[in-house]
Amino acid sequence: MSQPIVPQKTYVMVFLGLIGLTILTTGVAFIDLGPFNTVAALAIAFSKMLLVVLFFMGVRHSSGLVRIILVAGFFWLALLIAFTMSDYRTRSWTPAPDSWSSSAPPTHP
Amino acid sequence: MSTATLEPRVHAPRNYLNADYGWKSWLFTLDHKRIALLYMVSVSFFFIIGGSFAVLMRIHLVEPQGALVQPETYNKLFTLHGIVMIFFFLIPSIPAVLGNFLVPLMVGARDLAFPKLNLLSWYIYIVGGMFTLYSAIAGGVDTGWTFYTPYSSTYSNTQVTAVAIGVFITGFSSILTGLNFIVTIHKMRAPGLTWFRMPLFLWAMYATSIIMVLGTPVLAITLFLLALEHLFHVGIFSPALGGDPLLFQHLFWFYSHPAVYIMILPAMGVVSEIIACFARKRIFGYKIIAFSSVAIAVLGFLVWGHHMFVTGQSVYAGLIFSMLSFLVAIPSAIKVFNWTSTLYKGSISYEAPMLYALGFIGLFTMGGLTGLFLASLATDVHLNGTYFIVAHFHYIMVGGAVMGYLGGIHFWWPKISGRKYPDMWARIGAVIIFIGFNLTFFPQFILGYLGMPRRYAFYPAEFQVLNVMSSAGATVLGVGYMIPLIYLIWSMRYGPISEPNPWGATGLEWKTASPPPTENFAQIPVVTEEAYAYAPEEAAGD
Ligand code: HEM
Ligand SMILES: [Cu+2]
Numbered sequence: 001m002s003q004p005i006v007p008q009k010t011y012v013m014v015f016l017g018l019i020g021l022t023i024l025t026t027g028v029a030f031i032d033l034g035p036f037n038t039v040a041a042l043a044i045a046f047s048k049m050l051l052v053v054l055f056f057m058g059v060r061h062s063s064g065l066v067r068i069i070l071v072a073g074f075f076w077l078a079l080l081i082a083f084t085m086s087d088y089r090t091r092s093w094t095p096a097p098d099s100w101s102s103s104a105p106p107t108h109p
Numbered sequence: 110m111s112t113a114t115l116e117p118r119v120h121a122p123r124n125y126l127n128a129d130y131g132w133k134s135w136l137f138t139l140d141h142k143r144i145a146l147l148y149m150v151s152v153s154f155f156f157i158i159g160g161s162f163a164v165l166m167r168i169h170l171v172e173p174q175g176a177l178v179q180p181e182t183y184n185k186l187f188t189l190h191g192i193v194m195i196f197f198f199l200i201p202s203i204p205a206v207l208g209n210f211l212v213p214l215m216v217g218a219r220d221l222a223f224p225k226l227n228l229l230s231w232y233i234y235i236v237g238g239m240f241t242l243y244s245a246i247a248g249g250v251d252t253g254w255t256f257y258t259p260y261s262s263t264y265s266n267t268q269v270t271a272v273a274i275g276v277f278i279t280g281f282s283s284i285l286t287g288l289n290f291i292v293t294i295h296k297m298r299a300p301g302l303t304w305f306r307m308p309l310f311l312w313a314m315y316a317t318s319i320i321m322v323l324g325t326p327v328l329a330i331t332l333f334l335l336a337l338e339h340l341f342h343v344g345i346f347s348p349a350l351g352g353d354p355l356l357f358q359h360l361f362w363f364y365s366h367p368a369v370y371i372m373i374l375p376a377m378g379v380v381s382e383i384i385a386c387f388a389r390k391r392i393f394g395y396k397i398i399a400f401s402s403v404a405i406a407v408l409g410f411l412v413w414g415h416h417m418f419v420t421g422q423s424v425y426a427g428l429i430f431s432m433l434s435f436l437v438a439i440p441s442a443i444k445v446f447n448w449t450s451t452l453y454k455g456s457i458s459y460e461a462p463m464l465y466a467l468g469f470i471g472l473f474t475m476g477g478l479t480g481l482f483l484a485s486l487a488t489d490v491h492l493n494g495t496y497f498i499v500a501h502f503h504y505i506m507v508g509g510a511v512m513g514y515l516g517g518i519h520f521w522w523p524k525i526s527g528r529k530y531p532d533m534w535a536r537i538g539a540v541i542i543f544i545g546f547n548l549t550f551f552p553q554f555i556l557g558y559l560g561m562p563r564r565y566a567f568y569p570a571e572f573q574v575l576n577v578m579s580s581a582g583a584t585v586l587g588v589g590y591m592i593p594l595i596y597l598i599w600s601m602r603y604g605p606i607s608e609p610n611p612w613g614a615t616g617l618e619w620k621t622a623s624p625p626p627t628e629n630f631a632q633i634p635v636v637t638e639e640a641y642a643y644a645p646e647e648a649a650g651d
Pocket of ligand 2: 369
């Protein structure tokens with residue numbers, strides 16, 4: 001239970017880091033990276049999330065139980081995304097009768 | 110549960126009911142037992158509202174062309190019935206009433222881990238409920254409890270947003286309850302109460318809490334996105350705005366299939382307690398039952414696509430979801446077999462709680478097995494969208510969860526109120542409910558198989574006989590529910606005083622006074638034996 005006292009400076013640094021990353025997100029939005037637009041945005045978001053979780057939420061110093069619960073949250077999100085994608089990624093595989101194929105292009109290739 | 114019924118008796122020892130008087134002592138209480146009673150009154154209120162909608166529907170369906178209301182009104186009736194019954198009655202029923210009351214008592218603690226969050230959860234629930242009732246008065250909603258897009262986001266001109274906000278808000282109360290239970294069960298077990306000495310009700314509440322905490326946020330996000338699209342035309346679900354309607358179903362069922370286990374797992378926990386007590390035996394296969402609750406909680410998250418077999422979901426995803434649905438039936442079956450094996454050579458007595466528990470086993474089994482018909486890709490094409498589905502989930506949610514709730518209320522009533530109810534009336538009530546239930550819902554299996562679609566205000570004349578049977582059954586069922594309502598209220602004032610442990614049951618909740626004192630135990634108990642030490646040769650202590 002007892003957590004080490006974190007110096008205020010750490011929190012200020014993390015805060016500044018978060019602000020910096022927010023500015024970066026905005027900046028990157030003005031540059032066209034092609035397919036990497038999403039990758040860049042998600043990578044920045046992910047680092048911000050890590051900062052919040054590890055420092056502000058204090059998970060750096062938390063017990064194993066708290067960490068398991070945290071990981072479970074992400075794992076469940078992964079389940080949601082993975083099984084949903086199992087639909088989107090395979091919808092166009094469905095062999096449709098010839099008469100159907102001319103109509104519309106597959107929505108989710 | 111008004112305070113007027115709780116007159117102090119001259120020699121009444123202090124307990125949580127007579128510890129304090131006046132409405133403030135209830136509305137600002139932090140005592141988990143009082144909060145449980147607040148929930149009991151409120152879920153009963155919503156049960157009556159939801160039940161009235163059902164009665165109106167069944168009256169309407171007595172005649173093929175509809176006997177009572179306009180089709181638009183009918184659509185609103187089944188929508189509000191579903192929303193009220195699922196989000197405002199069944200999901201909170203056992204966890205927030207019996208769970209709130211019993212979890213601290215069963216772990217041997219003085220309260221839940223976060224009493225203030227517990228009270229907050231009730232207030233959140235009430236605010237959400239008020240939103241929903243407001244919208245019912247202000248015009249209703251006609252999307253079905255599933256809020257499917259694009260109808261809900263684009264076409265329906267009813268109070269979709271208000272209801273979605275109501276359900277959204279109420280979700281937080283369920284998250285807080287789940288969080289409270291998880292922390293309490295992890296951190297506050299009495300000395301000696303190891304995980305495998307816990308009553309199975311606690312395992313069930315633990316598994317339920319996992320679902321509440323991990324699943325409910327997804328529902329909240331989904332409804333939030335729905336409101337966003339409805340109000341600000343952000344394209345998420347509506348094809349016209351570049352969204353995908355099926356995405357809504359994915360997100361919705363990611364919560365709502367697990368939510369059906371929020372409703373049934375607690376009832377399974379109640380049944381485990383009752384069966385062991387009235388067969389006077391240690392439960393058969395304790396560990397397997399405990400693990401099967403957790404397995405259901407986890408596997409239950411991976412089957413949601415079985416609600417989407419005919420919606421245009423990929424057949425390959427359908428294959429996976431179908432297979433996983435068959436897998437999730439295994440832990441449920443394990444429980445049924447274990448309860449039955451517990452009965453074997455038990456000294457069974459048919460008190461009212463036991464009648465409810467036995468009813469649960471039979472009805473849940475029928476509901477679960479018909480789920481397999483629906484989980485098969487080919488048969489679902491025929492049965493999807495028909496009354497077969499209505500029958501399937503009512504067998505589970507009413508035949509299962511409501512029977513479990515009533516069984517639990519009867520089992521722990523002497524503990525909650527300190528009084529007894531008339532035994533004969535209770536048994537008569539349980540039997541009437543069982544008969545009324547089957548008369549209402551069994552014909553619906555046949556109707557659905559014959560092709561009668563659900564959610565229609567009219568039907569072909571050839572279906573009338575079965576529909577009239579169903580409506581007649583609903584009347585019997587309604588009378589059945591009135592009986593416990595009447596004698597339980599009666600018993601709060603006039604019921605004979607109960608001894609602390611009228612059933613001779615095991616478990617820490619029975620080791621303290623009835624009703625328990627505010628602090629639950631004078632001294633925190635020390636647990637020295639397994640759960641369900643009923644049979645003499647197994648009872649180590651006594
Ligand atoms: C254990 C508790 C259960 C509850 C409370 C429950 C409840 C429900 C509900 C409410 C629906 C209808 C949803 C709607 O369209 O409005 C439903 C449909 C369905 N249930 Fe269950 N169910 C349970 C167990 C099962 C099991 C064990 C299976 C199969 C392994 C199953 C398979 C299905 C399927 C496949 C559907 C969709 C049918 C269709 O839309 O064609 N259910 N269930
Ligand atoms: Cu399901």
